Amino acid sequence: MNNMASILPLTLKDVSFQVTDKRLIKDINITLEANKSTIILGPNGAGKSLFLRLCHGLLQPTEGKVQWNTTNDHDPKFFQSMVFQRPVMLRRSAGANIEYALKLHDIPKEQREPIARDALKRMGLGRFYGHPARVLSFGEQQRLAIARAWALNPQVLFLDEPSASLDPAATHSIESAIEAIRDSGTKIIMTTHDLGQAKRLADEVLFLHRGRLLEYAPAKEFFDHPKNDLAQAFLKGELLWWKKKELSPGHMGST
């Protein structure tokens, strides 16, 4: 589907998201272009996952608009896929899990199996085609989730901390896959807690804190000279709520 007209850029206009009276995402304005991997950084509770879900359309903003570059005849949701922090597999074989996704994307029946086998092979899971997906290890299931997302050949791939609870070897294989997907022309929009991973993968960085977009900069600029003081503290590994107290005068410790 990559050869169709691009659904990018993605534009968020004054996007806010509120649950009861709590505003979790506040007034975000941004335009994300194609061909750049965007990494979203920020402490827990910053709204990173919510931001991904709002972009992907799993959640609707309470205010503002999320706009793709589309005309009415092609639905942007069929040009995106998402990999979640915890892989969700249907109770069927690894191959059937991918073929199910392909079926939802109207891929003709006879093409589904070759595509699924190919996607599994690319993720080093070729031998698991007929294997029940839920019996695979956590790391294998996460690679299968990426294989499934990749098989759909999306224009945009969202990843929500895809290697959060994986060991270094599994993390490495997932990062290589993300690079390969990016090289095939798919835009990557991803959250992570791992600063090393962010440096390895990012072309540009979005820094969120308490639902606000505090900094949006090319990766090198962000990591070398972050402008925002909270982003500076975050990159130094400081805990942000302590930083806040220190910043306000008169609250320094007595020691």
Added chain:
Amino acid sequence: MNDIWAALGAAFSMIIGLDSDLAEIVGLSMQVSLMAVGIATLIGLPTGAALALYRFKGRKPLIIVVNALMGLPPVVVGLLVYLMLSRSGPFGVFGLLFTPSAMIIAQVILVTPIVAALSRQLIENMWEEYEEQLMSLGVTKHGAALTLLWDGRFSLLTTVLAGFGRASAEVGAVMIVGGNIDHVTRVMTTSIALEVSKGDLPLALGLGIILVALSITVNGAAYIIRDVARQRQGA
């Protein structure tokens, strides 16, 4: 005490000798209950899936009603179906009262809420796990319902079994709408009730043993199916 041993002995010799009356009664019981459970499953599973997935006005009260209907007293259902099917009732023209069809209708009413309520809970739990992933893949609500019914098929078997247990064990409804007519509507539970009141304990006990044995067999088979499925699918 001697009576019980004598009755047990007579019961086993009837079972082993494949007494033809006994076989007829057991056959009709199975036919009625399996048919009722089959129809209740066809109605109950889609109803359960719809209640689990769709959000509409009055959904919560409806779930409460369906849950409450699980405890419908069989005699009340029997009475209502009797009123509907009797000659003066709205469906009297079909002449269904005191036929196996009437018994199936009554049992469908008893079993459907059980299948619907239990499957609703099960599918709702699965949906919590699947929702974001399936929505991300672009599934429709209708497609999601079919996916969950298929993916949960081994777990849903338990809800069907609960329904079968209810159908094969109840006596109140089939007694009222079937009438316990020999060779026509006599099933295991109604004849146990009758034989006990007549004092023919061996036949009653023999039927009781078969009823329990059938229940154990069906549940055992379902347990094995689930177990194998769990190992194979991680279901």
